[in-house]
Amino acid sequence: MTSLLLRNGLVIDTVPAPAVLGHADVLIEDDRITAVGPERQAPPGTEVIDATGHIVVPGFVDTHRHTWQAGIRAILPDSTLPAYVDRVIRDLAPRYRPDDVYTGTLAGALECLDSGVTTLVDWSHIQLGPGHTDAAVAALRASGVRAVFAYCYGADDDLGALAAETTRVRREYFDTPGGTVTMSMAAAGPEIAGEERALLEWRLARDLALPVTTHMGGYGAESAARGLAFLDANGLMEHPTMYVHANFYTGETFERIAAHGGTVSVAPGIEAALDIGPPPTGRARAAGVPTGLGADTVVSGPGDMFSVMRAAYFLERGRPDGAGLRFTAADALRMATIEGAEAAGLADVTGSLTPGKKADVLVLRTDTLGVAAAHDPIAAVVLAADTRNVDTVLVGGRAVKRGGALQGHDVPSLLTSLTASAGRLTAA
Missing domain, CATH: 2.30.40.10 (Urease, subunit C, domain 1)
Structure with a gap:
């Protein structure tokens, strides 16, 4: 010992x-x-x-980050969510090779550790093939961070292939309990990918004993209501789910999420910067929903938890008519630690x-x-x-x-590799 x-x-x-x-x-x-x-x-x-x-x-808990994007940091300031989708997801992401995924994920995970984030939910939607997955998992394990590898199949629209590959990843990498890296299902969900895929994602997560993390509630009030109604109608809300960017959910909606054991991740800086909507920090917590913080993406915002805590603090306290003035520095610290661990399903492991x-x-x-x-x-x-x-x-x-x-990493060499990767990815 x-x-x-x-x-x-x-x-x-x-x-x-x-x-x-x-x-x-x-x-x-x-x-x-x-x-x-x-x-x-x-x-x-x-x-x-x-x-x-x-x-x-x-240690801090980051409940939502696209860690692979470290090599395209600050490429899209002063922007919007549609512009992010066009530039990052449709233009840059298809250029990624497995070695770019490894380099970006390792650099992003070490950035977390350097700034005091010891636990990370890595929402990894760069899974263009098995080699990309190999690289992402290897990088997380090599970094030393405690991570939830949130796997989002992205090779094509073949739902049979999605089920087969997600099952392979679960069994090949995460069949043995323990270790600092675990797995969850990063579900594209009904608001992004449609109801047929969403139904498969939640049922597959149930069959594979994986929690779900999903982007839901951030695409307008009508879409938010329709998406959650779909989950409810199909008995999917009972499955452990973390809702990311839940900006358009109402207080009543958050009460329903709380009643079903759901959690929320807020990325206050990115939600404000990309005009997704006012962060739902106060409304979610008032309804009793465990609510964590996330940096989301360094493409358009900072990657350290100090900046994220401050964004949460000032945006919540700045709500109209003083509605957020009861939010305190201690609340922000709680969200960055034990409440983030609760949101990520790791409250018995970390956060205090x-x-x-x-x-x-x-x-x-x-x-x-x-x-x-x-x-x-x-x-x-x-x-x-x-x-x-x-x-x-x-x-x-x-x-x-x-x-x-x-400790234990050749950071200068990694930065050289990251710079080379970034140059190739962004070359015209």
Whole structure:
């Protein structure tokens, strides 16, 4: 057994709500947190990391990201959703080879770890063939991030091939329980791909014991109502489903989602930037729906959770007539940690410092001009910190970032490969 002690950090936990526990130790044995409290006794041979002057907080959970797009970062600012579909999905995506998928996914996953995102739902709709899938899964596993590989078949419109290939991926890569990378069904859904495909996707997910994550609710009020009515009429709402971009759902709709055990992922920056609609943060949470945050795409927005938390915070508090003024910095931190884990179906694994959970932990510096002398530690994390403050990142007790540097990866070589891939993909 290996053991690690984070000594004397200013600890923030998130269950049942974000709270500052004060200066304490976090004891980790093998891949799990075993104790949190002042002056914890550690077994002989325990490695000690002095966290004095640092904030210790659970790792962030990104509930929705198209990780493969790291090589086309900032290619589409000041844009709209239809323009994104035209440029990225119809124009650039078909140019991707498996090696582009590997490079982009690895770079995107390491970007997550570098900024304190320890858990990622990778909505991977670049599955143009088995080689692309091989590359995406290999990159996630190589990165060291905890990930849900959300598989979206994209080779053609053959529903028989969709069923066969999804089944193959499930059995070939994810038949053995455990590991840091698991699988879900990224369903194109009734609003994007039509009802026949949606029916197959949800039934296939049921048969393969996969949760579903789907883009639904972000294409206008009429489409949102029609799509959810289809799921309801076919008995599909009972299946574990995370609804992404649920911007046009009403409070009553969110109550129905909550009653069926559904969850929501909000990408506040992208939803505002691409004019998808006002983020539904407050409405979803008020109805009791576990609601997580996602960066979505670096094509049109930032990729770090600090920026995403701030987008959620300011957009919610800026709702008309003060409707969002009860939303707090602690709410934003909760969405980025334990509530995101709930939304992703991983609340028993990560999202808090609860003993018994996997040791996905951040150690944040406070000796920078942007954070020093912050009076509220939770507000410091949400409103003041950035990637520069991420000193140490643990995933399952393993240091993937230490002393401000990523561990175990040749980042300069990866960036060279990413630049070459980007140049080929975007060449006229």
